Amino acid sequence: MAVRPIIEVSHLSKIYKTESIETVAVDDVSFTIHKGEFVAIMGPSGSGKSTLMHVLGALDRPTSGTYILDGENVENLTDDELADIRNRKIGFVFQAFNLLPRTTTMKNVAIPMMYAGIPKVEREATAKKFLEMVGLGDRLHHATNQISGGQQQRVAIARALVLNPALILADEPTGNIASAQAEEIMAIFTKLHKKGHTIVMITHEPDIAEHAKRIIHVHDGKII
Numbered sequence: 473m474a475v476r477p478i479i480e481v482s483h484l485s486k487i488y489k490t491e492s493i494e495t496v497a498v499d500d501v502s503f504t505i506h507k508g509e510f511v512a513i514m515g516p517s518g519s520g521k522s523t524l525m526h527v528l529g530a531l532d533r534p535t536s537g538t539y540i541l542d543g544e545n546v547e548n549l550t551d552d553e554l555a556d557i558r559n560r561k562i563g564f565v566f567q568a569f570n571l572l573p574r575t576t577t578m579k580n581v582a583i584p585m586m587y588a589g590i591p592k593v594e595r596e597a598t599a600k601k602f603l604e605m606v607g608l609g610d611r612l613h614h615a616t617n618q619i620s621g622g623q624q625q626r627v628a629i630a631r632a633l634v635l636n637p638a639l640i641l642a643d644e645p646t647g648n649i650a651s652a653q654a655e656e657i658m659a660i661f662t663k664l665h666k667k668g669h670t671i672v673m674i675t676h677e678p679d680i681a682e683h684a685k686r687i688i689h690v691h692d693g694k695i696i
Contacts (some may be wrong), residue, residue, distance in 0.1 A: 479505040484537030497523035499693035510665040512684035520693035542638040563632030567644035573617040602630035622653025642673040
């Protein structure tokens with residue numbers, strides 16, 4: 473029996489409309505991503521890759537076409553259902569980290585588990601395990617504004633992993649950190665891929681995209 477893809481996108485488009493202008497941000501794209509793949513979606517600024525990321529992350533709905541995430545059809549879900557599928561299926565890693573700055577690394581990593589109703593003792597043990605996995609076992613009780621940008625991104629990766637999501641979605645994950653730290657972050661993603669995690673990474677940097685095992689190039693809203 474064929475293995476079901478994690479992502480199935482078919483003839484997907486996203487159009488933004490104002491009173492006088494219609495902008496096609498994503499234009500009739502189709503692709504599949506299977507469990508365990510490490511895929512980079514690459515393109516210049518304005519290519520449509522960020523809009524595509526928002527749709528893949530259930531942060532926005534497509535205008536037309538079909539998007540199936542780990543067996544669930546996404547495009548017609550309500551806002552509450554979209555929020556639920558984001559929490560259950562996707563671990564996000566953002567360029568801007570999106571951490572609480574005066575809160576400890578442990579508490580930042582524990583936040584998704586708190587919303588999921590996981591007891592405090594289990595939250596703390598799991599947060600500690602994943603922080604140690606990304607090399608921050610000695611920073612468990614540091615506030616995130618007391619550590620470097622590269623370390624903050626490691627915290628974000630740990631937070632993305634704690635609920636064992638079907639998909640890790642990384643949006644320009646090295647965009648706000650120095651090149652040496654960027655290589656460390658990409659080494660973590662490579663390690664996660666080898667462990668079987670499914671990773672989709674949005675980037676405009678060719679050297680970062682090269683860490684992925686497959687690259688989808690986007691230009692003017694189309695896959696090229």
